[in-house]
Amino acid sequence: MSKGTLFDKVWDLHTVGTLPSGQTQLFIGLHLVHEVTSPQAFAMLRERGLKVMFPERTVATVDHIVPTDNQARPFVDTLAEEMIQSLERNSQEHNIAFYNIGSGSQGIVHVIAPEQGLTQPGMTIACGDSHTSTHGAFGAIAFGIGTSQVRDVLASQTLALAKLKVRRIEVNGTLKSGVYAKDVILYIIRKLGVKGGVGFAYEFAGNTIERMSMEERMTLCNMSIEGGARCGYINPDAVTYDYLQGRDFAPKAAEWDKAVTWWNSLRSDADAQYDDVVMFNAEDIAPTVTWGITPDQGIGIDEVVPTPDLLAESDRAIAEEAYVYMDLQPGNPIKGTKIDVCFIGSCTNGRISDLREAAKVAKGRQVAEGIKAFVVPGSERVKQQAEAEGLDQVFEAAGFEWRDAGCSMCLAMNPDKLQGREISASSSNRNFKGRQGSASGRTLLMSPAMVAAAAVRGQVTDVRDLL
Numbered sequence: 001m002s003k004g005t006l007f008d009k010v011w012d013l014h015t016v017g018t019l020p021s022g023q024t025q026l027f028i029g030l031h032l033v034h035e036v037t038s039p040q041a042f043a044m045l046r047e048r049g050l051k052v053m054f055p056e057r058t059v060a061t062v063d064h065i066v067p068t069d070n071q072a073r074p075f076v077d078t079l080a081e082e083m084i085q086s087l088e089r090n091s092q093e094h095n096i097a098f099y100n101i102g103s104g105s106q107g108i109v110h111v112i113a114p115e116q117g118l119t120q121p122g123m124t125i126a127c128g129d130s131h132t133s134t135h136g137a138f139g140a141i142a143f144g145i146g147t148s149q150v151r152d153v154l155a156s157q158t159l160a161l162a163k164l165k166v167r168r169i170e171v172n173g174t175l176k177s178g179v180y181a182k183d184v185i186l187y188i189i190r191k192l193g194v195k196g197g198v199g200f201a202y203e204f205a206g207n208t209i210e211r212m213s214m215e216e217r218m219t220l221c222n223m224s225i226e227g228g229a230r231c232g233y234i235n236p237d238a239v240t241y242d243y244l245q246g247r248d249f250a251p252k253a254a255e256w257d258k259a260v261t262w263w264n265s266l267r268s269d270a271d272a273q274y275d276d277v278v279m280f281n282a283e284d285i286a287p288t289v290t291w292g293i294t295p296d297q298g299i300g301i302d303e304v305v306p307t308p309d310l311l312a313e314s315d316r317a318i319a320e321e322a323y324v325y326m327d328l329q330p331g332n333p334i335k336g337t338k339i340d341v342c343f344i345g346s347c348t349n350g351r352i353s354d355l356r357e358a359a360k361v362a363k364g365r366q367v368a369e370g371i372k373a374f375v376v377p378g379s380e381r382v383k384q385q386a387e388a389e390g391l392d393q394v395f396e397a398a399g400f401e402w403r404d405a406g407c408s409m410c411l412a413m414n415p416d417k418l419q420g421r422e423i424s425a426s427s428s429n430r431n432f433k434g435r436q437g438s439a440s441g442r443t444l445l446m447s448p449a450m451v452a453a454a455a456v457r458g459q460v461t462d463v464r465d466l467l
Contacts, residue, residue, distance in 0.1 A: 120138060218351070
């Protein structure tokens with residue numbers, strides 16, 4: 001078992017006790033809630049006559065169901081309107097801070113918590129959303145949970161969890177031009193598989209990771225769950241502290257220095273023991289595109305859709321399913337694949353740095369004829385900053401639609417959906433069947449810059465040709 005890692009230290013510090021099942025009862029420092037997984041949890045509290053134990057440790061926002069083109073209330077979608085009203089009532093009843101539309105701080109839950117400094121090193125964080133692993137970029141241990149567990153955290157501020165093993169994933173070297181954090185995590189998932197991380201927490205390390213910005217690190221940790229890991233994290237360092245200092249909920253004045261000292265003590269020890277160690281070279285990573293129906297079905301932009309004989313026996317059945325569903329022929333290049341829709345946004349790639357990189361590609365160019373392309377900021381603050389920098393004007397001049405903050409077409413629990421057999425170039429995190437709103441719609445995952453390149457060319461394109 002691992003020893004001396006950040007995961008072990010944070011786990012031990014938050015252990016309340018050991019349950020008869022052998023699981024750990026773990027204290028949760030920050031609980032994030034949204035409109036999709038919380039209504040039933042609050043209802044279960046009412047049925048039992050319970051209150052939220054520590055409302056000051058719970059923060060709410062609305063993200064999944066909000067329309068991004070017209071946010072006037074009541075929403076056109078009556079179910080979406082019911083869900084936001086439920087969250088409004090529950091937040092008020094239980095005295096929970098709620099960042100609603102128009103507050104200036106609403107947005108995707110995994111965007112707003114970091115940008116406000118709510119997410120900090122050494123925390124345990126839970127949210128009824130699988131991509132809660134995002135927050136591990138700060139040296140936190142963050143878990144996506146189900147609705148019954150949302151109830152448990154609301155009622156007791158604890159979770160029952162089995163302790164995970166820890167795998168250290170080192171990436172060393174310099175990334176080539178046109179290769180981003182999204183490409184790194186798609187490459188890692190491709191190599192280790194969507195089930196490779198089951199039972200593990202992933203610790204990302206190496207000098208490639210150390211040179212990444214906090215927003216790049218969040219992209220990396222966000223998709224840990226897509227590799228089967230329950231959470232992913234990065235040891236806090238000067239990059240972390242520079243990002244956090246001065247934010248709304250970050251420690252102030254003398255408390256800041258105390259916090260940094262403590263945060264540094266949580267870093268994995270130099271002689272920490274891991275259950276597994278995997279190493280990758282940054283120079284081996286190319287701009288990456290998924291071709292199939294799982295996030296590990298990805299290839300470099302210059303590669304061809306793999307033929308069955310090149311795949312492990314265990315991967316061939318899902319590959320055959322993917323060939324049929326995606327209508328892609330094994331042996332054909334992924335570059336040049338025609339697309340219909342281009343989506344830039346999501347909790348994976350809807351931050352200001354993502355929009356800046358995409359804007360570099362879009363500037364001075366035009367979206368190809370017949371392509372629907374739109375950009376969805378991850379939060380109201382990201383939208384405001386992007387507009388202050390003129391990024392909205394760059395996108396609109398190029399023919400992209402500029403939207404309001406929300407989850408949008410990442411999972412399409414809102415009006416942003418694929419239609420029929422449309423194929424999208426998407427900066428989101430999942431390419432499952434039907435993920436983007438159409439039962440037969442198809443998704444190609446890639447970086448925001450690659451999505452912008454696809455938009456202006458009308459097909460999957462090597463962004464390096466446009467940089």
